[in-house]
Amino acid sequence: MxxxxxxxxxxxxxxxxxxxxxxxxxxxxxxxxxxxxxxxxxxxxxxxxxxxxxxxxxxxxxxxxxxxxxxxxxxxxxxxxxxxxxxxxxxxxxxxxxxxxxxxxxxxxxxxxxxxxxxLPLFKLLGGDQGKVKAYGSGVCFHLSDQEVTNFYTSALQHNFSGYKVKVGHSELAWDIKRLQLVSEIIGKDKLLMIDANEAWSPKEAIFKIRAYEKAGLDIFWIEDPILRHDIAGLQEVKAGLKDTYLNAGEYLPLSGKKALVDNNAADILNIHGDFSAALKIGWLCAEKGIPIALGNTPMEMGAHIASALPETVYTEHSMLNWDYIIDKPFAVKDGYILLPDDSGHGLTLSxxxxxxxxxxxx
CATH class of the missing domain: 3.30.390.10 (Enolase-like, N-terminal domain)
Incomplete structure (x- = not known):
């Protein structure tokens, strides 16, 4: 029955x-x-x-x-x-x-x-065959003091992520540069440094800020959401103005908005989140055009199941948040990878x- x-x-x-x-x-x-x-x-x-x-x-x-x-x-x-x-x-x-x-x-x-x-484990139902996915560490730390930032990223090194992301977008350029230099010194030059401005800038301002970071000796792997989410022409301008830094966009957009980014070649890396059904659809479009995908924050890192299933995914965000407290067994992290459980479903249960x-x- x-x-x-x-x-x-x-x-x-x-x-x-x-x-x-x-x-x-x-x-x-x-x-x-x-x-x-x-x-x-x-x-x-x-x-x-x-x-x-x-x-x-x-x-x-x-x-x-x-x-x-x-x-x-x-x-x-x-x-x-x-x-x-x-x-x-x-x-x-x-x-x-x-x-x-x-x-x-x-x-x-x-x-x-x-x-x-x-x-079936969820990642296998989704079509994935990898029981681990590459992750980067994310501080979400804009409002923390320098000492608090030092403590956080020093602790995050235990996970051996190959990349770390920092929030920028301060009204004073020197503040951003100081914060990025601080984190860069902690993680070392062998780790990738990503930044996220959360739509703080205009297109020209975004290009200016990236070039200022470069002049300060900072190598930025990607800049995430530098300008307003729906500004396709502006994102194209930023993308064209970047030299060695990738443009990551799409976090705040619904499926139709993400499709517009793909159709208009307005992002180097497309950022998606925890809607499994939408992720499969946008994943198909990205695979067709060879556009890399980044998995943004998802509750309890369950988006790692999506990352396993979409071959275009280059990174999954891990912010080490204490929302894990409400579940019995958080996903383990080992050598920079989120390990997916082999239980049926996504493997998370309420505590x-x-x-x-x-x-x-x-x-």
Missing amino acids: ISNIKNIRIHCFDYPRDRVIGDSQITSTNVWIGALQIFDTNGLSGLGFFQSLTAPLPSANVIKSILESTCLDGILGQSPEALIHKISRPRGGNIQHLPYHLDQAIDQALWDLTAKRVN EQAIKELKPSCA
Whole structure:
């Protein structure tokens, strides 16, 4: 007998971060993360995550009400295998953007549940055959002091990442240069240095800043999101103006926006995130044109499953965030690689101990 989706469960967590994270635009002091579980009639479950960076999540009851009023009717009673392949027709009033990345949480949970139902690790269900993926260390450290930055990157060296990323975009060029020189000295010249401006600049300013970094003796592997996400012409200008630095873009864009970057040759490396279904689609386009892919931050590094499945992926971001506290067993990191578990599904389970201690709202 076919087992379909029976119900969902929501947990909303709120606890302090182990360090202040942020970029040139935002600051985040707390982990506001939610877990969404989808259960089938046989008792198997899939797990996905949603979050808020700058303000607390509403209660689990409110989140569940949002889902009930928007999409839950289209999920209950269905098979996850059908839902992960379903093509929707967005028109008029049915274009509803779910808050807090709830759409990604649903997608993650459906893929996790589907992989469990066929008893495969998720990366294998997605078509991957590598049980480890290359990662880079990311500090998300714009608001930390020099000493705090020194402590973080010194500690991150234990993972032996081959590259490390630093947030830039300060109003004072000298501040950026000092921060980059500090991290470069810590990681050494044998490691790649990436930077992320989070749309802080104009196209001409971005080119000027990169050239200033180069004059200061800094070798930058890639610059991520230097200008506004939708500025195709501006991104093309930046890309053409860079000499030895790659342009990484697409983090903030939906699938259609990422496709526009590919179609217009407006990025050297395309940045994607934790929506498995969208990643497979954009991965096909990148493979067709030979455009490298970078996996940005995903909850608990579950995007490593996507990285294994997409041959164009060059790096997966690992920010060493303490959101891992709410799961039983984080993915291991060894010699610069994220190791994928051989369990069915994505291999992440909620920690009952964390639920007991943090007492999240549940629905």
